[in-house]
Amino acid sequence: MKKRSETQQRILDAAINLFAIQGYHGTSTAQIAKAAKVAEGTIFKYYKTKKELLRSVLGYIIKELVPTIMQLPFEEILRDCSLDDPKAAIKQVLLQKVELISKNIYCVKIVINEIQYHEDLKEEYLGQLVPGFIKLMEEVYRTGVSKGVFRDINPHTAVRCFVGSFALTVLDKNLLNPQLEISREIDAILDIYINGVIEKRGSNG
Amino acid sequence: MKKRSETQQRILDAAINLFAIQGYHGTSTAQIAKAAKVAEGTIFKYYKTKKELLRSVLGYIIKELVPTIMQLPFEEILRDCSLDDPKAAIKQVLLQKVELISKNIYCVKIVINEIQYHEDLKEEYLGQLVPGFIKLMEEVYRTGVSKGVFRDINPHTAVRCFVGSFALTVLDKNLLNPQLEISREIDAILDIYINGVIEKRGSNG
DNA sequence: ATAATAAGTGAGTAATCACTCACTGGAGGA
DNA sequence: TCCTCCAGTGAGTGATTACTCACTTATTAT
Numbered sequence: 001m002k003k004r005s006e007t008q009q010r011i012l013d014a015a016i017n018l019f020a021i022q023g024y025h026g027t028s029t030a031q032i033a034k035a036a037k038v039a040e041g042t043i044f045k046y047y048k049t050k051k052e053l054l055r056s057v058l059g060y061i062i063k064e065l066v067p068t069i070m071q072l073p074f075e076e077i078l079r080d081c082s083l084d085d086p087k088a089a090i091k092q093v094l095l096q097k098v099e100l101i102s103k104n105i106y107c108v109k110i111v112i113n114e115i116q117y118h119e120d121l122k123e124e125y126l127g128q129l130v131p132g133f134i135k136l137m138e139e140v141y142r143t144g145v146s147k148g149v150f151r152d153i154n155p156h157t158a159v160r161c162f163v164g165s166f167a168l169t170v171l172d173k174n175l176l177n178p179q180l181e182i183s184r185e186i187d188a189i190l191d192i193y194i195n196g197v198i199e200k201r202g203s204n205g
Numbered sequence: 206m207k208k209r210s211e212t213q214q215r216i217l218d219a220a221i222n223l224f225a226i227q228g229y230h231g232t233s234t235a236q237i238a239k240a241a242k243v244a245e246g247t248i249f250k251y252y253k254t255k256k257e258l259l260r261s262v263l264g265y266i267i268k269e270l271v272p273t274i275m276q277l278p279f280e281e282i283l284r285d286c287s288l289d290d291p292k293a294a295i296k297q298v299l300l301q302k303v304e305l306i307s308k309n310i311y312c313v314k315i316v317i318n319e320i321q322y323h324e325d326l327k328e329e330y331l332g333q334l335v336p337g338f339i340k341l342m343e344e345v346y347r348t349g350v351s352k353g354v355f356r357d358i359n360p361h362t363a364v365r366c367f368v369g370s371f372a373l374t375v376l377d378k379n380l381l382n383p384q385l386e387i388s389r390e391i392d393a394i395l396d397i398y399i400n401g402v403i404e405k406r407g408s409n410g
Numbered sequence: 411a412t413a414a415t416a417a418g419t420g421a422g423t424a425a426t427c428a429c430t431c432a433c434t435g436g437a438g439g440a
Numbered sequence: 441t442c443c444t445c446c447a448g449t450g451a452g453t454g455a456t457t458a459c460t461c462a463c464t465t466a467t468t469a470t
Binding site for chain 1: 227228230231318321322353354355356358362363365367368369370371372373374377390393394396397398399400401402403404
């Protein structure tokens with residue numbers, strides 16, 4: 001693996017910042033050069049085209065960030081934690097992921113915003129990753145079902161519901177309500193997801 | 206309210222298509238003119254600048270679409286349906302919304318993608334709408350709580366969880382898995398949201 | 411039929427775009 | 441001291457951008 005020079009890293013950082021704020025098409029190479037404090041020509045010493053710079057930005061993000069965000073220690077969870085009360089262990093993992101995503105919310109924004117306009121990059125960078133992640137999550141749910149802990153709901157649906165609640169919570173905190181106490185929110189969404197919102201009047205309370 | 210001429214409508218439609226596929230900055234006025242089958246100058250007869258065309262696109266979408274998507278017949282639901290089994294009534298409403306969103310997924314894409322790069326447009330078009338919608342949803346949940354139907358969870362969190370599950374399902378259907386049977390999915394997410402995913406072994410089953 | 415107005419045109423414009431290339435300055439070796 | 445090397449430069453390139461305007465064509469009024 002070749003090192004990135006300090007100059008190259010400055011260009012990459014400037015591109016990440018500007019792409020996140022203005023979008024790829026809304027950002028000129030002149031702006032990137034100015035922000036990175038290099039001449040415009042220097043950018044093209046390292047990256048043949050602007051598109052290749054975007055490719056490098058996405059590659060950088062996905063190589064350095066996504067694996068650590070996505071790779072959940074599922075085996076440990078399934079082995080160590082009592083699935084009768086999976087909340088505690090899962091909460092720790094989620095907290096860790098939230099922190100990582102929050103720290104790199106700019107990178108997440110770029111991936112979400114740009115990948116949809118570049119079909120080639122979508123295939124290149126998310127082709128295996130996202131389906132693999134979904135399958136893994138579904139497998140975890142299936143394990144829970146087979147152990148009699150989770151109800152027998154279609155795993156794809158069950159996982160999507162949880163991810164949806166979780167993702168919107170992360171977005172809520174990072175883009176709208178930074179004052180949200182994420183620990184409390186995770187407790188709440190796990191509670192809702194596990195127990196539902198309906199009041200069980202006849203329950204063993 | 207002034208009429209839009211047929212030409213103006215063609216320009217608007219072309220802009221919506223191209224903005225949705227390529228993004229605002231990724232689309233040139235030349236492309237829009239070609240797609241709308243007008244001369245480039247004609248665009249600027251109707252819209253002083255390209256930005257104003259975007260403004261009109263967003264205005265058009267939000268005026269004609271968002272109210273019908275967002276305005277839920279809450280009063281009717283709360284009055285007519287038995288809240289002990291709110292699923293049936295809510296499901297009908299959701300199905301209707303999904304259809305509307307799916308039909309206009311291009312418009313939804315534009316709002317989501319472009320509004321974040323134009324702070325002025327965000328204020329102008331979503332300033333009151335989104336907070337208003339959230340408050341309304343929270344009020345519905347609060348009503349459910351006060352009637353003893355829903356558990357006493359923070360309404361903001363409860364609403365966000367449901368909206369997250371619902372939104373990701375709609376995205377899943379429209380962008381990844383068009384074969385999803387949305388009626389079944391809505392049943393499932395309402396079931397999960399209401400009852401949770403945990404297997405109740407000691408329950409009255 | 412003719413004048414008046416509106417709708418639509420497309421070549422033209424300055425600015426900006428991504429990208430090039432002949433050049434510079436400085437570090438390291440002989 | 442001189443040569444080699446190369447990261448870094450920035451004026452310059454043709455293409456493309458959003459936008460203009462003098463003009464033509466279509467529509468309506470008289």
